[in-house]
Amino acid sequence: MGEASGPAERSDPAVRVEDLRVEYGSTTALDGVDVTVEEGEFFTLVGPSGCGKTTTLRCLAGFEEPTAGSIHIAGESMAGVPPESRGIGVVFQSYALFPHMSVGENVAYGLRFSGPPEGTTKHERVEELLELVDLPGFADRDPDTLSGGQQQRVALARALAPEPRLLLLDEPMSALDARLRERLRVQVREIQRELGITTVYVTHDQEEALSVSDRVAVVDGGRIEQVGRPRELYDAPATRFVAEFLGDNNVFAGSVVAGGDRVRDAAAARDDGGDPLRLRVDGGGTLPLPSDVAEDARDGDRLVVCVRPERIRVHASGDGDREGERAGDRVGGNGGTGRGTGADPDGALLATTVESTEFLGDATRLHCDWNGVAVTVRTDGSRSFDVGEPVTLGVDRADVRVVERS
C-alpha cells in the first residue's frame, strides 16, 4: 500500500487516478492516465473501441490490476483492495443479470453482504429501487421475461441497492436500439442527479457523452486527449483527434501566410499593425486564422485547423444577393458576397461545387469540392442543392480552431 489510506476527508475528490498504466506483455493498454472526478459528478470516458476507456473503468472497479499508477476513491488508496470492498456499483453492457435469480433476488444480492440501509428491510429496499427505475412490482419476475431496456434498469437498481459510493457504467446502452437508448440515458441522468451519486460512464458514442455528462474525458491510444465540459470540448477541441471524434468537423492542414497572397512575411505583417495571418490549405485556397494564433505564428508554420460544418454559410452562386443577405443576418454582416476569396480579414469565401448531398431530416449535409479539398457543410435544409451546383461557402475567422501546430 505504501500510502496512508485514512478516512475520507472533505477535500478529497471522489476519484483520483494518477499516472495509471496497464500493460499486457508488450502491448500498452493505458499509457499514463490522470483523472479526477468530483463528488456527485457525472464523468464520462469516451473514445473509439480499444482506446483504454473500459480498461480505466475496470481498474477503478478492481477487475484489472494496473501495472503502475494509483487509484484513490474518497481519498483511500485502492491498491490491493478487491472489488467487493471498494463500495462500487457496476452496470455492464450485457446487463449481466443472474439468470437463476428473480428480479427481486438480483436487486437484493448486494444486500446479502452490506445489509439493507438502516431503518429499512431488504424487501422494502428492493421495492424502493424497483420504483426508482420505474419497474414497481417486478420483483417476482424472471429476468428472461424482461425487455433489454427493462433488464438494464434492473441491473441499475441492483448496482444501486447497496448504496455504492461510486457508480460505474460500462457502455450500458450499447446493446439497446437508438430510441430506447435516448430515453434510458435521460432516465439514468435523472436518477444520478436525484441520488447525487458520483458516476463514471464509459461509452464510444460521442453524442451520448456530450448529452449526459457534467464533464467528459476523450481517450485515445491509452491516453487522455482532453478533459472538459461538453461544450468546451465541442467548441474548443485541443487536439485534432478530439476535433474529429466529437461531432462532424472539417479538418484542414496548411501553412501560415500573411495577408493572403500579398505579404509574404508574417512578422512584417504583424508589425504593420494588422493584416492578419491566413492559412494556405494544402492543395486549396486560404482560410483566415483566429487572432490568438497571430501572436506567435511565423510565416510558413505548419498548422492544422478545423471548422464545424454547421458554422459554414452557404451562398448559392445563382441567387448570391438573397443568400448573402440571409447569411449576413446570421453572422452579423461579415460575409458579404462579391468579394474575392482572401480579401476579407475576418472571413473567407470559398468557391466550391456540390459533390453529393445527404438529407438528414432536420438538416442537409453537403459534401463540396474546394479545388480538390473536401469541405462538409450542414445547412438547415430549407433549400435543396443539386449535385454539380456551384456554391460559395462563407467561413468566419472566429469559427476556425487551430488543433495542431508543428
Next chain:
Amino acid sequence: MDRRVGAALRRRVSDARPGRLLRRARAAGPAALAERSALPLLAAVTALLLAVLFYYPVATVFVDAVVEDGRVTFGPLVEVLTDEFYLVRVLGFTAYQALLSTLLSVLLGLPGAWVLARFEFRGRDTLRSVTMVPFVVPSVLVAAAFYATFGAKGTLNAALSAVGLPELDLLPSLGAILVAHAFYNAPLVTRVVAAAWESVDAGAVETARSLGASRRRAFRDVVVPQLLPALLTGATLTFVFTFATFAIPLALGGSQYATIEVFIYSARRQLEYGRAASLAALETGVSLSLMALYLRYERAQAAERRGVRTLARRPLWPDSWSRERAARRLAIAGYAVVVAFVFVAPLASMLYASVSVDGRFTLDAYRFLLERQATGATFQVKPFPAIVNSLVFGAAALAVALPLGVAMGVLTTRRFRGRWLVDALSMAPLAVSGIVVGLGLLRGLVFGFEAFGYRFTVTGAVAIVAAHAVGAYPFVVRTVAPPLDRLDRALVESARALGASRARTVLDVELPLVWPGVVAGAAFAFAISIGEFDATVILAEGGGTYTMPVAVERFIGRRLGPATAMGTVLLAVTAASFVVIERVGGEFRG
C-alpha cells in the same frame, strides 16, 4: 420517478456516504478472510491430491525404470530398447495396430460425420448423442460382446451353421482387435468432424459458389480445409488411445497379438517390476509426446467461431429422386448396414447370449451372478463381491473425482499466465494409461513409501479408488469447464462489485449456472469408475478387490454365460449414466 422515494434515497445516500467503505472493510473478519483464501486453498489441496494420486505414482514408475536396488542403471531400459523382440515385436506391433485402428476408425467414422452434418432425419439428435456412448462403455464389455458375436460359440457361427455354412474361427485375431478399436474410436471421429462440419459457414460456401466455384470445387476449397484439423484431432486421439490399448488385445488378441500394455501386465504378474516399469516409461513417453504435440496444434488452431449459419441439411428421404441422389442414399444404406454390424450386433449378441444356452432361454447366468458362494475352485473370481466392489469403488471414486474435477474446472477457467500448463497438467491423466497409473500406485502407495520416519502404505482398495478418481476427474473437468468458460464474465464481476468475495461468487453464481454440467460430470465419473479395468486389474491381482470388469475378463473364454450376463449389468449401469449425461447435461455439450 416517485418524488417521495427519491427523497428517501437521497437522504440515505447522504447519511451513509462517509465511512461506508469502512463498514464493508470492517466486515472483513476471520470469516471473510477464510472466504478470501478459499480459492488459493482449494488450488493447493487440488494440487496436493493430484500429486499424491497421480504425479507421485507415475514418477515412481519412471524411477523404477532406471533405478535398481538403489542405484541408477539404464540396464532394463537399454535392454528393452536394444532387444529386437521388444523393439519390433512389441513396440512395433503396438504402433502398427494403432495405425491400422486409426485408419479403420477414420474410414468408419467419416461417413457418419457426413450423414450427421449434412442430412436431416428423425432421431438425428439422438444418434448424435449416442456417438458419446463409447466414452462410457467399458472396454471389457466390448470384448465380451465381441466374444458373444464372433467367438467359437458366438451368434455369427450360430447363424452360419443354421444356414449350413462352415463355422469361422475369428478369435483371437488382429481383425477383431481393429474392429473393437473402431467401435470405440470411429464415433469419436464422427463426433469431432461433424462438429467442425456444422461450424462451416454456409455464407463462405455460397460466396465461393458466387465467385464461380463448382459445388465440388467449393467443397474442396472451403469445406475440406475446415474439416482437416478436426480429422487430425480425431485421428491423433484415436492413435494415442489405441497405442495404449490393453483390455481389448488382452481379451481378443491372446498371446499372439499382445501390445506393450499386455506385456507390462504380464511382467507385473511375473513380479518383474523393472521390466514392467521400463516398458511403461517408454509407452508413457510416446503417449505424452503425441498428446503434447496435439495440444500445441490445438492451441494454434483455437479460433472463436460465432454466429455462423450452418449449411442447410438435406432430407434423408428426398422429395424427388435423381440418379445421384439415389446413389448417395444407397451409399448411406450400405453404411448403415456396416454400422449395425459393428456397433449393434455385438451388443445385441451379448444380451442374447446372457439369457440363452444353446438357443434356449434361461436366466442361469444371472442367477450365478447373485450366488455368494461360487461353484468351488473353478473360478478364483466370485461374481457377487465383484458387483459390490464395483459399486463401492464407484461411489468412493465419485466422492473424490467430483470435487477434484469441479475445483479443477473452476481453477482452470480463471485467467492467469501459464494457464495452459495447468490445463495440460490437469489433463495428463487422459494421456497416461490406466496400466501405468495402476503400476505407479502399486509401487508408490501400496508397497508404501517412507516419509517423516514412517512407512506409509495404503490398501489395494484405496489405491483402486485413487486410480478410478484419477481416471474419472478429467471428464468432470471437461463437462464443467466449458460452460464455466462461456459464462459472461460480467456476471462474476457484477457479483464481485456487489460485495461477494471470489469464493462466494463461485457458490452463488457460477456453480448454480453450470449445475447440469456438474451432474453430467458426476455421471461420467461414475461410469468411468464402474468400467475401469486396466489399473484395477493391476492392483486387484491376487487380492479380493476385483470388480465387475475384472470378473468379466476372467469369465471371457471360460464361460460365456456369466461373462455376458455381467457385461449386461455393466451395460445397464453405463447406459443409465449416459441417460443422465444426455438428459441433464445435454445442452451444455461443447
